[in-house]
Amino acid sequence: MLGRLNHVGVATPSIDDAVARYRDVLGATQIGEAFDLPAQGVRVCFVDTPNSQIELLEPLGPESPIAKFLEKNPLGGQHHVCFEVPDIHAAKAELEGKGVRILGEPRIGAHGTPVIFAHPRDMGGMLTEFMETPREGAH
Numbered sequence: 001m002l003g004r005l006n007h008v009g010v011a012t013p014s015i016d017d018a019v020a021r022y023r024d025v026l027g028a029t030q031i032g033e034a035f036d037l038p039a040q041g042v043r044v045c046f047v048d049t050p051n052s053q054i055e056l057l058e059p060l061g062p063e064s065p066i067a068k069f070l071e072k073n074p075l076g077g078q079h080h081v082c083f084e085v086p087d088i089h090a091a092k093a094e095l096e097g098k099g100v101r102i103l104g105e106p107r108i109g110a111h112g113t114p115v116i117f118a119h120p121r122d123m124g125g126m127l128t129e130f131m132e133t134p135r136e137g138a139h
């Protein structure tokens with residue numbers, strides 16, 4: 001089931017400040033445009049690294065999962081990891097069959113393919129996202 005690490009989600013109170021840090025401190029050169037994903041309650045910006053991506057996440061409102069995370073971690077920080085899977089429904093069924101709680105139904109994520117989240121309590125304390133691998137040429 002486990003595919004490549006697609007991204008590490010990083011919560012931040014300010015995408016603008018976080019982008020400046022990745023660009024000016026770490027020398028990132030491949031930084032996408034920030035965009036809103038209201039269905040997930042987040043504003044998103046991807047920073048490319050040589051082998052993966054950092055997904056910067058800012059809350060769109062007080063109901064956002066990122067807002068609650070920032071209440072506990074005001075500076076922000078690592079929020080989740082995301083692994084690719086070939087088939088999201090098969091991955092959900094397999095995980096649930098192994099006793100892992102999946103948070104809701106598959107939803108379209110930032111790469112335009114369906115994503116699910118596994119509860120951190122069932123994943124050794126790490127919120128874990130699974131996304132269906134984008135088809136060749138898409139995103």
Ligand SMILES: CC[C@@H](C(=O)O)C(=O)SCCNC(=O)CCNC(=O)[C@H](O)C(C)(C)COP(=O)(O)OP(=O)(O)OC[C@H]1O[C@@H](n2cnc3c(N)ncnc32)[C@H](O)[C@@H]1OP(=O)(O)O
Nearest residue numbers: 009040044065068079103109110111115117120125126127
């Ligand atoms: C951009 C779109 C998409 C993509 O395509 O990539 C995204 O990545 S969207 C990212 C934001 N969306 C989500 O996180 C959706 C899934 N998250 C949730 O359903 C909830 O945030 C949560 C994980 C169930 C937590 O719910 P919450 O209401 O905040 O409950 P608690 O604060 O009570 O937490 C319960 C329990 O879980 C621990 N926790 C919470 N967040 C994390 C985290 N990011 N990493 C690790 N652990 C986390 C929290 O500490 C509690 O633990 P206990 O104290 O042991 O009960």
Ligand SMILES: [Co+2]
Nearest residue numbers: 009055082129
């Ligand atoms: Co993500």
